[in-house]
Amino acid sequence: MIFFALSKVGLAETIQIEFTENDSYSIEVARIGVGGTVEWLPTNKGHNVEFLAGPNMNLLPKRSEIDELHSVVFNIPGIYLYGCTPHGNMGMLGLIIVGNDFHNIEKVKETELSRVASSVLRRLIRIAESN
Helix, strand or coil, X not given: CCCCCCCCCCCCCEEEEEECCCCCECCCEEEECCCEEEEEECCCCCCCCEEEECCCHHHCCXXXXXXXXXXXXXXXXXXXXXXXXXXXXXXXXXXXXXXXXXXXXXXXHCCCCCHHHHHXXXXXXXXXXXX
């Protein structure tokens, strides 16, 4: 008699977010499990990724170069706020919610941004909290 032992192998998910022609990210609020990867694709020119808030800013990569493919593996649960360096003040922002963990949401809300970007952040947080 032969027995097969099946182990549950978790495949880390990857979410791809494009830079759009409208100075926005194709996915503004992304949810991913711990250990998942987000890739930002330079499908339009003049954009990048810069983290503005997160559970441990010291572990986050420096901002990406303009028009560069950027990839980050998220191993720490929480909310991450990022934006495009040249267009962040105009509201080109995004949120990554890792592990459905909102423990640092108040800190994210306190991020100093322009008036337009603050308005966009409030909208993104409403979306995140409603899903």
